[in-house]
Amino acid sequence: MAELQQGTPQGARPGSPGLDTFPKLLIHHARLRPERPAVREKDFGIWQSWSWAEALAQVRAIACGLAAAGLKRGDKLAVVGDNRPHLYWSMVAAQALGAVPVPIYQDANAGEMQFVLEHAEVRFAVAEDQEQVDKLLEAMERLKGLERIIYDDPRGLRNYKQPALMSLASLEEAGGTFDAAHPAFFMDEIGKGKGSDVASFYYTSGTTGQPKGVMLSFDNLILTAESAAELEGLNDRDLALAYLPMAWVGDNVFSVAQAYCTGFCIACPESGATVMQDLREIGPTYFFAPPRIWENILTGVMIRIEDAGALKRAMFKTFMDHARRVGTRILIGEPVALMDRLLYWFGGLLVYGPLKNTLGMSRIRLAYTAGEAIGPDIFTFYRSLGVNIKQLYGSTEASVFVTIQPNGEIWPETVGRPVAGVELKITEGGEVMFKSPGVFVEYYKNPEATAAAKTPDGWMHTGDAGYIDEHGHLKIIDRAADVGRLSNGTLFAPKYLENKLKFFPYIKEAVAFGHGRDHAAAFISIDMGAVGNWAERRGLAYSSYSELADKPEVYELIKGNVEAVNRDLARDPVLAGSQIKRYLVLRKELDADDGELTRTRKVRRRFIGEKYATLVEALYSGKTECELEIQMKFEDGRTGTVRAVIRIADAETFAGAGARELGEPAALKKAS
């Protein structure tokens, strides 16, 4: 570990008075390591880079430009677009002036944008391109307060004559003039900032109600980011791919806060569609991805392996079996027999190395996943390859980090130990609560929600049900509010069932029902890629998602998965009663545009239950099929109705007898 930390700065620590805001940290790095790369971006097919000194110059120009245009301390600056260096710099530039950046999800529509712009009282906005400008202009017509829109990419905007529009290039130019006239201004303004100031707003997507504006201070972000970075030994030789939505607090912590704490470099992909290619080219050492992405990568690998020649398939199978046996133990440095080590090394030459290289994971020494439970198979796959993927638990209100799995203590079902400075407790109702330096300031203009989320002495409600296991690790089962009971009193944890279903490659999403009913039932949404490939290999013809989902063969395939979950549940003394008796396969994918998923792609169970109430009723009647008519939003914004007859099938359930023999696990006793 010693050589890995050679680059960490000596002396003042991020978060100390001299280094308590991002602009101050930026100046610090521009002095300490002016030539080291701060940001890379692939543009015109080439990785362009900016050093810390150049990044400072950019931030300075933008900050002075914003000041010249009239942005004042305490004003809000919206930032909308993909991960672009100039957008990151705009955020830090606003912070340098004491203004507050408010990043907005780039796929938000004009209405969603309008809500945030209005609620946060945004005066200025920085947009990536024409697409975002169009939406901002549309929102602007219906709201007061937004005065100026600054755009990065001028393409297609030549004929826009709105006086509120201004290019970032001209803003920077004006900034240069302003800077020349007021040379002390930039540094003075930065000097006025302090750690307790609000650094930025993050609007939470929220499964219910309107989004809430989470206010995080510099102290929140910097102290949390720093203690996690220290725990993992991140330093200025690291490289992270900045590809997650800028409006999500995680991106800010990984791509800004931790980069500014340790001085590592971030790389912005060329476009949303090229992320996987860019990942491969840049080979980051530090990588975060939600379980969905890890799963997609693995699904991609499996599909390609199934299409590969017999020799390659055999090699893959042999060495992956071996890796599964010893790989994870080698990764955490446990003793492994010499022969096994040799074979693993050989496998590295033939399979693991080339595979990791193809995926862009050769250099990863720290990878995280969070947000949802990750399938144990998926998790083990990466770890056995030697990719140090770990789970963490956190939230926007916590400035991300609450718990992290420490190196060497990795169990797929837990989310690890509290990070330095974090205290955990479990309430009598089973809800997880924590207290940390990262706990947010408040929800903007929403004291009721703040009071409901956080106790006066700083304890934060997570709303998650969980417990501390025998290793001192936190284990999360479900949202506390969602844990229900079947009519016979059996505990029903819908997310737990859904996750178990989703761990099968053929199932993309699942929605479980059962609270107050006499048995559990589920909607299944198939994975088009995996099931499509499966169908092709069997010579099953289909022309659309809907047709594929309706195939009797697909129902049989899914039935096998559901029954495997039931068999697994049967062994669990607490949840054995919540086995899935009936299921159906949805004829369309669940979609955020239809309100069925949140923008972070979490299932909105209650909404789906209401929208498809007829289907839910059919699951609990004896019917074998149900006619349904629903409103659907097409990609171009039009709506239409779709009518379909959906079949409902039964799945076998299993007696819980086997459970007695295995004994009741200690962990679950605590949970119930």
Add this chain to the structure above:
Amino acid sequence: MAELPAARATGEVLLGVESISLSFGGVRALSAVSFDVRKGEIRAIIGPNGAGKSSMLNCINGFYKPQEGTITYKGRAVHHMRPHDAAKEGIARTFQNIALFRGMSTLDNIMTGRLLKMRTNFLFDAVHLGRAAREEIRHREFAERIIDFLEIQAIRKTPVGRLPYGLQKRVELGRALAAEPELLLLDEPMAGMNVEEKEDMSRFILDANEEFGITVALIEHDMGVVMDISDRIVVLDYGRKIADGTPDDVRTDRAVIDAYLGVSHE
């Protein structure tokens, strides 16, 4: 889409077509058609199936030799322009049935559009030194600008044959743009596309026209698209010009309505 481009049909005449007639044996494809394309505008040629639209385009860039009439390009009359002359003169085109090198990558296909701009000779290219290497870098830079412009970064290295139809159309437009044309001829750039792809393509055509100042003449079936993006429209039917004017003029023209709704021809 933002505001419609203001009618800019005021520029000088870039291409003039005067009384062009073309027949294949007994079939008269075009009879005495005249119209002009002015610098900087988007000019559409529309008409029902078999109206002679593609034949018109083929006459302009020299694929067909009209029996009668003259074509003036940049003020010079050309009785018959051969395709390679047309290309040298700054006329680029795309085809109704995509004509790309299917086995080559997107990038390589776009690079072929730069061929006429390359100045080195075979010998330099063979050793790939000095001038040749520098020149390739220059052309690659230009190709990358087009890739960025058309938002096809993700398929830069993908063989074109593996791409879906809509993207192949986009690559073909990219190859035409790579030649830095003054006049771009598009033969049904949106045929067979879904609404979203059509919108994307319309935006690229408008942007190419605005950003690079390229004059566009296009043939298109989709009336909605044509009305949205064109400055002026010429309507052909049975090889004759039946209307010529702004989208609003053409929309209300009796002859056009009849042609499209299929009134019997006396």
